[in-house]
Amino acid sequence: MPFQDIIWAIAMTGMGLVALVFVYVIVNAGKAVDPAAGSRTQARIASLRKGLFGLLLLIFVGASWATLHRFPIPRQDTSLQASQVVDVLGRQWSWQMSMQGQQSGSTLQLASGSPVEFRVTSADVNHGFAIYDPDGRIVIQTQAMPDYTNKILYTFTKPGTYKVMCLEYCGLGHAPMVTSFEVAKAAGG
Ligand SMILES: [Cu+2]
Missing domain, CATH: 1.20.5 (Single alpha-helices involved in coiled-coils or other helix-helix interfaces)
Structure with a gap:
């Protein structure tokens, strides 16, 4: 039925x-x-x-x-003690993602199996920061707001190419506001 x-x-x-x-x-x-x-x-x-x-x-x-009971938003007022920290800056109309110790400009490389803290903010207007897994499923998202940093925590389990898209209409270049990063199996993990 x-x-x-x-x-x-x-x-x-x-x-x-x-x-x-x-x-x-x-x-x-x-x-x-x-x-x-x-x-x-x-x-x-x-x-x-x-x-x-x-x-x-x-x-x-x-x-x-x-x-x-599994509230998906971590505490915003303390350090999240994640081993990987990525700074995310949204602007009309691109994403800038950088991790300490990695050359800026090259594709971001993350390791699976350990938590990643994303610190998300914006240089101009509100954007929606969303990460899609290699199968195109959304795994986590938050707002990218000017003068404010939203923290999200995620542990990747699947290696591959992840896509970042903007989820909030932010002007003419909103649709192509896309970037990607790589998740690899952690050494020994
Ligand atoms: Cu947008």
């Missing part, structure tokens, strides 16, 4: 249940209520409400933990 049909079936079932509740309420609206049965119902509703609140709380905490 296609995914959309499953969602459709779930939605129709849910709407059907709501409609049934409406019908039940309308049919029973005119009937006189036995006071004892009324207070029993009140008590049942109160305990149901408590249970539902507990369930929602559990779902909220569980979903928050599941989606945030």
